[in-house]
Amino acid sequence: MSHADRHLQSIACTSHSLLMLKKTDSTSEALSLRVLWPMIRPEKLWPDATRIGFALVILLVESGTAVATPWLFSRMVSSLSRPETLLAVPVWLIAQYAVIRIISGLATPLRELLVKPVETDLQRRVAVLGLRHLHDLSVRFHLNRQTGSLTRTLDRGADAVGTLLSLALFNVLPNVIELIMTLTVILKIFDWRYVGLLLLALGLYSSVSYVFTRLRMTARRARNRASNEAQHQLVDSILNFETVRSFANEPHEIARYDAARKDLRQVEISLQRYVSLSQISRGILIAVTTTTLLAMAAHDIVAHRLAVAQFVLIGSYLSGLYSSVGALNYVSAGWRNARVDLENYLELLAVRSEITHAVQPVRLPGKLSEAGAASVAFRHVSFGYSPARQILHDVSINIPAGTSLAIVGHTGSGKSTWGVC
Known part of the structure; x- marks a missing residue:
């Protein structure tokens, strides 16, 4: 296939995808990504797929080390609490602990090194697609002088695609695996009461997070609209500087921009209010759950059902468990925020061009002697x-x-x- 044929095929694919987008009323994440993917899909998938595959292997190793670290630490505490234990035993455990910590420390930078080229290339394709679409729109659209809000929409759309890729592949999977492995280890070492209480707390935690995340999505949409309007007022005022100066209209322009910034301030405060209330609610729930579990462990130690090392182990696993749950909550909030940003980008792509150019336009004479x-x-x-x-x-x-x-x-x-x- 020649370069021209590939170009025509790319144009046809993009036009078909945009037509699907224009016919679509829903902007759910599945449909949005399904429609957007043919327009930004690279010609060769295997380099990116290879990088992602290696990154997933590193993630599995990283999750395993995260679960093994508290267990090794409790083994060291148990060994050191027995005077008759030979010195070689804790030294060997300490060496294992050091190796696991080194592997854990290397995993994150290696994963980011593998994934960053894929993420940035995807963002580049989304940004270029948006700019190409803007150049296809009519003069009537651009005369509205929405330059400021358009630049924000393109930037957010590119960032949203990178965020969705990172969250879907490299945040959800490792935290879910770590959560399951941790609960399994707790069930094996302790008993069902601990796991039951943790599952109850996780259910309440998820419910609280869901409610506040929905509220934050509404507030973020309002924030995006207010931010776009403020940026539009700023850029429009600067682009029309000569006209503003000629008619001595500076106070009016400044008042418009100040009003837009005040609106942005109000929605930013509203968004932060939901974020703070969500953090307070989750913090109280975590504190109550931790206190209850530690009290149960202390009671079992007094009853000689658990050892001191296991008390240390439950504390370490609780810390890791809350870290995983917090990461999943961050993933949920980040995913929904990226969805909102991607909605604005897709709405821009759905704007129809009033004049469509032929793929192979008729060639007109370029010289008077020919015509x-x-x-x-x-x-x-x-x-x-x-x-x-x-x-x-x-x-x-x-x-x-x-x-x-x-x-x-x-x-x-x-x-x-x-x-x-």
Whole structure:
């Protein structure tokens, strides 16, 4: 397949995907990504798939070391608490602990090194796709002077795709695996009461997180709208600096921007209120659960059902468990935030272009010698960027070949519009 054929195929695929997007009312994450993927899919998938595969293997090793670390630490405490134990036993355990910590420390940077090229290339494709679509839109769209909000939408769309990739592949899977492994170890070492209480706490934790995440999504949508409006006011004022200065309109422009920033301030405070209440609620739940579990472990130690090392172990596993649950909550919030940002980007892609260009346009002569005698004629032309901005009204002009025409008129009479025509 030639380069031109591949280019035409790419254009056809993109046009089909955009048509699907325009016909779609829902912007759920599954449908959004399904429609967007054909437009940003690289020609060769195996390099990215290989990188992601190696990164997933590293994640599995990292999850295993996270679960094994507290267990080795409790073994060291148990060995050191017995005077008759030979010195070689804790030294060997300490050596194992050191190796696991080294592996755990190397896993994260290696994983990020493998994944970063995939993530940045995906973001580049999304940003370029958005810019290409903006250039395909009509002058009427760009005359609205939404430059500031458009740049924010493109940036958020590119960041959202990278965030979704990172969260889906490299945050959800390792934390779920670590959570299951930790609960299994707790059930084996302790008993069902500990696991039952933890599952109850996890259920309450998830419910609280879900409620506040929904509230945060609504607040984030409002924040995005307010942020876009503030950025639009700022960029529009700067782009029209000469006009603003000529009409001494600086106080009006500053007042508009100040009002937009005040609106942004209010929605930012509302968003932070939900974030803080969510953190307080989860913190209280974690504190109550931890206190109850430690009290149960202390009671079992007094009853000689557990040893001191196991008391240390349950504390370590609780810390890791809460870390995994907190990470999953971050994943949920981050996923929903990225969905909101991606919604704005897809809404931009769904804007229809009023003028569609042919894939293979008709070639016109580029020289007068090739075209022969020619003239330019406009007959009964009416034009306006919108019904409220009609510029030309039934105008007819004939420009014979080899002649020049000067168009003279007052400001706003349509001189520049004729040049564009």
